[in-house]
Amino acid sequence: MEQKSVNETGKTTGLVGHKPGKEFMMKKARNNWSSVSVAAVLAVMLAVTGSVAIGDTIAPTTDTYVNEQWSTASFGTSNSMGLGYRYEASTADRQGWTYLKFSLGAIPDGETITSAVLHLRITNNPFVAFTAGAFDVTDDSWSGSMTWNTRKTTAATAIDSEAITTTAGTWYSWNVTSLADADNTSGDDVLSICVKEDPQQTTNNTWAMFNSSEASGTGYDPYLEVTYTPEPATMALLMLGLPLALRRRRK
Numbered sequence: 001m002e003q004k005s006v007n008e009t010g011k012t013t014g015l016v017g018h019k020p021g022k023e024f025m026m027k028k029a030r031n032n033w034s035s036v037s038v039a040a041v042l043a044v045m046l047a048v049t050g051s052v053a054i055g056d057t058i059a060p061t062t063d064t065y066v067n068e069q070w071s072t073a074s075f076g077t078s079n080s081m082g083l084g085y086r087y088e089a090s091t092a093d094r095q096g097w098t099y100l101k102f103s104l105g106a107i108p109d110g111e112t113i114t115s116a117v118l119h120l121r122i123t124n125n126p127f128v129a130f131t132a133g134a135f136d137v138t139d140d141s142w143s144g145s146m147t148w149n150t151r152k153t154t155a156a157t158a159i160d161s162e163a164i165t166t167t168a169g170t171w172y173s174w175n176v177t178s179l180a181d182a183d184n185t186s187g188d189d190v191l192s193i194c195v196k197e198d199p200q201q202t203t204n205n206t207w208a209m210f211n212s213s214e215a216s217g218t219g220y221d222p223y224l225e226v227t228y229t230p231e232p233a234t235m236a237l238l239m240l241g242l243p244l245a246l247r248r249r250r251k
């Protein structure tokens with residue numbers, strides 16, 4: 001419980017430990033109760049959760065896959081992307097790696113991304129269930145014309161892995177929060193991710209296809225679900241700005 005302080009006349013003057021000027025601010029604020037309410041709600045949310053998160057859904061700026069069997073061909077305009085492994089005695093090996101690129105330009109670089117989740121929808125039934133990992137790609141200079149032979153290297157270890165079952169139409173998700181936050185904080189603002197079999201095996205038929213952004217209009221497009229938390233400075237502006245905006249509207 002907070003303690004009240006008492007002056008020589010015995011009147012309660014304010015809260016112990018609170019800075020001078022607080023009483024004046026509170027008195028002024030009482031003149032516009034609606035303004036106070038908005039600020040108070042935000043303050044309570046801050047006190048309870050430590051932050052007020054903002055969510056966003058981001059579509060890829062580019063997505064494609066590279067195919068070991070057709071090592072000089074590109075698939076940037078294909079409406080699906082392959083990954084896993086296809087073994088056929090009569091043909092060459094076929095490993096697939098899927099690449100996606102997202103712009104974080106709309107998220108101020110000073111904010112902390114508290115959650116970034118990649119969502120992909122599978123379109124076929126893989127012969128064998130397998131694990132697909134999401135890997136960091138530091139070189140963002142790739143396009144839909146990238147081929148197996150020109151593919152960008154990936155991190156050695158996946159940031160997150162997902163068990164892929166043999167059921168078509170299922171949505172899968174990978175947590176790529178730390179990658180997105182690092183790319184945003186540094187001002188790089190381009191998140192490149194590779195999704196591939198993890199670990200890559202070359203015995204079973206795990207070949208899987210996922211909708212690309214060229215499947216647009218079907219509601220099956222890949223997307224990045226991002227939640228970020230405004231910094232205290234941004235929150236302070238928000239808390240100042242909302243009551244002002246409200247007062248203007250009331251006039």
Ligand SMILES: [Ca+2]
Pocket residue numbers: 104105106107108109184187189
């Ligand atoms: Ca940014």
Ligand SMILES: [Ca+2]
Pocket residue numbers: 137138140183188189190191192
């Ligand atoms: Ca990047």
